[in-house]
Amino acid sequence: MSETDVLVVGAGPTGLMLACELALRGVRCRVAEQRSEQPNITRAFAVHARTLEVLDARGLADELLARGHPVQEVQPAPGAVVDLRTLDSRFPLILMAPQSATEHVLEDRARALGVEFARGVRVIGLRQDTDRVLVDVSSGRTEEAAFVVGCDGAHSTVRRLLGVDFVGSQYETHIMLADVRLDRPPSETLFAAAGPEGVVLVIPFGDGWFRAIAWDRRRDRVPLDVPLPAEEMRDSVTRIAGTDFGMGEQRWSSRFLSERRQARRYRVGRAFLAGDAAHVHSPLGGQGMNTGIQDAMNLGWKLAAVVRDGAGAWLLDSYEAERHPVGAQVLALTDGFNRLVLGRSAVGRAARRMAIRTLLRVGPARRELVGRLTGIGLAYPRRRGEHPWTGRRMPDLACADGRVNELLRDGRFLLVDRTGAGTAARSVADASTAVRTVRCGGPAPQRFPAVLLVRPDGYVAWAAEDGEDVAAAAVSATARWCGRRVGAAGSDAGRGAPV
Numbered sequence: 131m132s133e134t135d136v137l138v139v140g141a142g143p144t145g146l147m148l149a150c151e152l153a154l155r156g157v158r159c160r161v162a163e164q165r166s167e168q169p170n171i172t173r174a175f176a177v178h179a180r181t182l183e184v185l186d187a188r189g190l191a192d193e194l195l196a197r198g199h200p201v202q203e204v205q206p207a208p209g210a211v212v213d214l215r216t217l218d219s220r221f222p223l224i225l226m227a228p229q230s231a232t233e234h235v236l237e238d239r240a241r242a243l244g245v246e247f248a249r250g251v252r253v254i255g256l257r258q259d260t261d262r263v264l265v266d267v268s269s270g271r272t273e274e275a276a277f278v279v280g281c282d283g284a285h286s287t288v289r290r291l292l293g294v295d296f297v298g299s300q301y302e303t304h305i306m307l308a309d310v311r312l313d314r315p316p317s318e319t320l321f322a323a324a325g326p327e328g329v330v331l332v333i334p335f336g337d338g339w340f341r342a343i344a345w346d347r348r349r350d351r352v353p354l355d356v357p358l359p360a361e362e363m364r365d366s367v368t369r370i371a372g373t374d375f376g377m378g379e380q381r382w383s384s385r386f387l388s389e390r391r392q393a394r395r396y397r398v399g400r401a402f403l404a405g406d407a408a409h410v411h412s413p414l415g416g417q418g419m420n421t422g423i424q425d426a427m428n429l430g431w432k433l434a435a436v437v438r439d440g441a442g443a444w445l446l447d448s449y450e451a452e453r454h455p456v457g458a459q460v461l462a463l464t465d466g467f468n469r470l471v472l473g474r475s476a477v478g479r480a481a482r483r484m485a486i487r488t489l490l491r492v493g494p495a496r497r498e499l500v501g502r503l504t505g506i507g508l509a510y511p512r513r514r515g516e517h518p519w520t521g522r523r524m525p526d527l528a529c530a531d532g533r534v535n536e537l538l539r540d541g542r543f544l545l546v547d548r549t550g551a552g553t554a555a556r557s558v559a560d561a562s563t564a565v566r567t568v569r570c571g572g573p574a575p576q577r578f579p580a581v582l583l584v585r586p587d588g589y590v591a592w593a594a595e596d597g598e599d600v601a602a603a604a605v606s607a608t609a610r611w612c613g614r615r616v617g618a619a620g621s622d623a624g625r626g627a628p629v
């Protein structure tokens with residue numbers, strides 16, 4: 131029997147990000163992964179702005195940027211251009227980087243932080259009581275942990291063992307994927323062609339290999355176990371894109387079945403689901419890995435706060451309360467893209483394309499779509515009476531000691547004090563080591579609060595305008611969010627706080 135604080139099942143992007151978050155805060159964490167040597171299949175390429183921001187808040191974005199290629203315009207439909215250059219972010223782009231590169235960056239960080247990996251180990255059983263979870267693995271051992279998180283992908287064993295429904299349906303269309311060499315590669319980083327015959331995407335790995343992805347109406351029902359030879363891929367790409375780009379050697383190919391499903395619950399007692407184990411969608415829009423990484427960002431600091439800092443258990447419930455609606459929104463968005471591009475009826479497709487072109491001409495609608503596509507527009511719910519900035523993404527303001535996303539890199543809460551006197555920052559610094567405090571006098575958005583408590587995942591936990599009581603209110607908010615390490619509020623500080 132081995133024992134740890136948190137057992138993470140699955141070393142895909144979600145499990146790796148979660149392991150990094152836990153280890154950063156000193157939580158003992160083991161990752162059980164069924165693959166021993168072989169790499170995870172690269173499916174994702176698109177890394178969106180919000181994911182780059184959260185990676186920046188851990189000092190990982192620049193490394194990933196160096197491994198990919200930026201794209202600043204996308205076309206969800208012919209004539210409907212989404213220009214990302216005006217995005218209010220340090221990353222006004224979609225980064226095209228193979229999933230293997232993202233995993234590499236995350237695994238290196240996890241190892242540097244001391245995460246233990248158990249590879250070649252498949253989870254096969256799970257039971258829990260009020261104090262612990264016991265997980266049986268294929269080697270015959272049992273892992274004991276205070277919490278377990280199933281980051282074990284679309285066919286999650288953890289989800290099945292917990293008896294959680296995966297509600298939804300399959301898309302009818304099978305996707306064709308192949309890694310190929312091209313003699314005449316497209317000039318665009320992300321090549322996309324859509325027509326009556328289907329859709330083709332071509333994306334570079336950056337090492338001379340390209341990923342070709344095809345939704346071919348003539349072949350979308352070919353059974354998944356039928357091999358996909360190079361000639362078939364070449365034929366599909368040529369018919370849909372009008373060229374085969376000089377397609378030569380093919381090193382790998384597969385047919386994929388796309389689904390739209392969401393776990394009914396993300397938490398059962400001491401067990402959680404994250405990433406594809408919790409939600410799967412159409413690959414159009416490139417949302418799956420991005421959503422999984424952000425699930426991990428949301429859950430990681432909460433588990434750490436409970437395990438290490440004695441934060442109230444309510445914090446763990448807030449994971450499902452915040453992330454389940456986000457998963458549902460992502461499902462709706464990607465389903466919309468799927469209908470737009472792959473819908474069976476040509477008339478329906480044309481009508482939807484017309485609608486999106488019109489939508490993109492209207493400022494608020496365009497901002498809403500871009501916010502959802504990039505993750506920049508995401509906000510968590512706030513309670514009545516809370517400051518309007520509560521739950522919103524914290525802008526990457528320049529403060530005295532650096533940018534907000536640099537100041538968050540040690541994984542602690544950040545108290546940003548923009549008042550002239552700075553009493554909130556001083557009072558919180560005296561009360562707690564769980565919070566970093568900073569004075570910040572530079573430019574900010576209009577109607578921006580005077581004092582903000584920023585969560586480790588970069589969302590505003592609490593905000594207030596300047597006033598007589600602001601320092602005491604900041605200490606009290608810090609105590610509520612950060613647990614017993616905050617002197618002012620005692621060991622049960624988190625209990626009964628909002629979800």
Ligand SMILES: Cc1cc2nc3c(=O)[nH]c(=O)nc-3n(C[C@H](O)[C@H](O)[C@H](O)COP(=O)(O)OP(=O)(O)OC[C@H]3O[C@@H](n4cnc5c(N)ncnc54)[C@H](O)[C@@H]3O)c2cc1C
Pocket residue numbers: 139140141142143144145162163164165170173174175176177229251252253254281282283284285286287288305307343386404405406407413415416417418419420421422
């Ligand atoms: C064609 C295609 C293109 C895509 N493009 C994009 C894109 O551009 N952008 C994007 O964001 N997303 C994209 N996605 C989705 C993205 O690939 C997934 O959402 C992402 O891989 C999910 O990561 P994960 O870590 O949750 O799960 P996975 O990557 O599936 O990892 C799960 C891990 O768990 C392990 N495991 C499974 N069962 C067990 C067990 N019982 N015990 C131990 N280990 C286990 C597996 O071996 C695996 O390593 C695409 C998907 C497809 C199919």
